[in-house]
Amino acid sequence: MANEQRNRAELDGLELPAEIRASFAAYREALPDPEPGANFMPQLWVRIDSQRNGTFSFGWLAKRFVSVAVASCLAMSILFLTPVHQMSPIYGATYLDALSADHPDDVADADLNRSIETL
Amino acid sequence: MLVDFELIESARGGNDAAFNQIVLAYRKRILGTISRLIGRPEDVEDVGQEVFLRLYFSLDQLRTAEVFEPWLYRLTVNAAYDYLRRQKRRHESRMSDLSEQQVIMADAVAGGKVSKEELRRTDMKEFVDSLLDSVSEEDRVLLTLKEVEGLSLKELEQVYQVNENALKVRLFRARQRVIKAFGKLSETPAKLRGVD
16 A cells, blocks of 8 residues: 555656757647648648548458359359259269160060069 | 537548648647647647648548537547657657757857747746656646636546546546656755755
8 A cells, every 4th residue: 555655646746947948849840730731721621532432442342352252152052052963964863864864675574574474 | 629510520521621721720739839838839730630631531531520529639638649659769869859849949049049938938837847747647647627727527538438437547547646746846846955
């Protein structure tokens, strides 16, 4: 507690020597507020406009980029979520279909044999 | 406050004419502060425009019109920091500029164009510039705001957005360092003259 009070008093107590304070005061007097030049305002507005245009074009580009990215994401999602076998005639067929397509004569023989057996 | 709250609110709402009026009201004061913060008259307008440019694009972040002035000072301090850091990187060119200024001044003195009062003022300015150059940018800015600009602790708290104790610690350390630098700087001419 006593230490804290001492520290606080120390912080409050450190003043600059009179010489430095006088130097700072003289510095303040030697540098009065300058009058702005005639071009101050026009140049400021040129800078504001150029930054504003820059910001707009950047914003426009950013919006376009986001739109393209969202569209690509949707297209990729649709592509990957659609089952592959529905699109492919090869993988859409069953094993027997594929077999019969490859050996049509064997299938015809088998059908004939089955018909004879039933008779 | 140099302008009323309605004008600030109007500028916040995107009214360029209101913003223009605010700049017209504050530019002289801000340029004065900048000139004392950076100590380079030729770059004051450029840094001043940077301050108002930042103000224009950050007005929507201002919480209330009541804190406008500390906000503007904060932007000024930040722009001055940025400038001083850039200058530090170009220290060598700065030194050559200074010597050029000294040559011009010496010529003017030799030609009898400069009064004694003017010369004393220039010497004083150079001395304080050297003193502030010998501490960090942070100390330079804080000391200038407190000791040269005369901002109160309350105002500095708002500019730096720190509590009173933290600010006092910073100020205490900055004062210690500038006293040390003052001692060194005051010794230098005596040493050069060979006086003990």
